Amino acid sequence: MAQEAVTTAPTSDSAYFNGSKEQYVQAMFADIAPRYDLLNDLLSLRMHRRWRRLSVRLAGVTPGQTCLDVCTGTGAFAVDLARAAGTTGRVAGSDFCAPMIRAGFSGLHSASHAPIRMTVGNAESLPFATATFDVVTVGFGIRNVGSIASALSEMSRVTKPGGKIVVLEFTRPENVPAFVTWYLFKFLPWLGGLLSRRDAYNYLPESMKAFVDRHELVRLMQKSGIEDVSVRSLNFGTVCIHIGTRANSAPEARQV
Numbered sequence: 001m002a003q004e005a006v007t008t009a010p011t012s013d014s015a016y017f018n019g020s021k022e023q024y025v026q027a028m029f030a031d032i033a034p035r036y037d038l039l040n041d042l043l044s045l046r047m048h049r050r051w052r053r054l055s056v057r058l059a060g061v062t063p064g065q066t067c068l069d070v071c072t073g074t075g076a077f078a079v080d081l082a083r084a085a086g087t088t089g090r091v092a093g094s095d096f097c098a099p100m101i102r103a104g105f106s107g108l109h110s111a112s113h114a115p116i117r118m119t120v121g122n123a124e125s126l127p128f129a130t131a132t133f134d135v136v137t138v139g140f141g142i143r144n145v146g147s148i149a150s151a152l153s154e155m156s157r158v159t160k161p162g163g164k165i166v167v168l169e170f171t172r173p174e175n176v177p178a179f180v181t182w183y184l185f186k187f188l189p190w191l192g193g194l195l196s197r198r199d200a201y202n203y204l205p206e207s208m209k210a211f212v213d214r215h216e217l218v219r220l221m222q223k224s225g226i227e228d229v230s231v232r233s234l235n236f237g238t239v240c241i242h243i244g245t246r247a248n249s250a251p252e253a254r255q256v
C-alpha cells in the first residue's frame with residue numbers, strides 16, 4: 001500500500017525513527033494522504049480493492065451488522081463493510097492519522113449503504129466499548145503499529161464473542177517466484193519514488209521483512225483470544241487474509 005521511506009527494517013520504537021515509530025508512521029501517512037488512494041491503485045494495479053472485498057466476503061458480513069475497520073486510512077475497507085452491512089447496518093472506522101481520514105471523506109457516504117462514522121484513535125487503545133462489533137477488520141495497518149499484540153488484543157476486546165476478526169496484510173514472501181521478489185523489493189520502491197517522494201516506497205518492502213511471518217501472526221491472534229484462525233494466501237503469497245473468531249471468554253480467563 002502507499003507508503004514511504006525508511007531504509008532499514010522498522011521494528012519498533014528506536015533511534016532510527018528519531019522518536020517513536022508511532023510518530024514516524026503518523027507523520028508519514030499525513031504526508032502522503034492526498035495521493036494515497038491513487039498510488040495504491042497504480043502500484044497494485046487495483047488489486048488491493050479485490051483483496052478487501054474478498055476479506056469482507058470471507059468474514060460473512062450480513063445486512064444489519066455492526067462493523068469496525070481499524071487503521072482505516074481513507075476508509076476503503078469501511079466502505080466495503082458498509083456495502084455488505086446494508087442500510088440497516090452500522091460501520092465505524094478508526095485511524096490515528098486525521099489527514100488520512102479527511103482524504104477519503106467524500107467517498108465515504110452513500111444512502112445505499114450503512115452509515116460510516118470515522119474516529120481518530122490509536123489501534124492500541126481503541127475508543128470503543130468491549131464486545132461492540134460483529135466484525136472487526138484491519139487492512140495493511142497491523143504491520144505499521146507499535147505493538148501488534150496490543151492492537152490485536154484491542155481488536156479482540158471490542159469484538160462480540162463469536163464475532164469475526166480479519167487481518168489483511170502483506171506478509172513475508174515464502175518461496176515466491178523471482179519476478180515477484182524483484183517487483184516488491186526493486187521495481188515498486190523505484191516506481192513509488194518516481195511518483196512520490198524520492199525515497200518513497202522503501203518502507204513497504206522493509207516493513208514486510210520486519211513483520212512477523214504468517215504463522216507467528218496466527219499465534220499472536222490466538223494469544224489475543226481469537227480462535228479458529230484460517231489463512232488465505234493471495235498474490236503469490238505476498239498478501240494474506242487471516243480470519244478468526246472471537247472466543248467466548250477473555251484470553252486471560254481461558255484455559256490454555
Ligand SMILES: C[S@@+](CC[C@H](N)C(=O)[O-])C[C@H]1O[C@@H](n2cnc3c(N)ncnc32)[C@H](O)[C@@H]1O
Pocket residue numbers: 001002003022025026029070071072073074075076077094095096097100121122123124138139140141144145146
Ligand atoms: C497502509 S495504510 C492502510 C489504510 C487502509 N486500511 C487501507 O487498506 O488502505 C495504514 C494506516 O494505518 C494507520 N495506522 C498505523 N498505525 C496506527 C495506530 N497505531 N493506530 C491507528 N492507526 C494507525 C496509518 O495512519 C494509516 O492510515
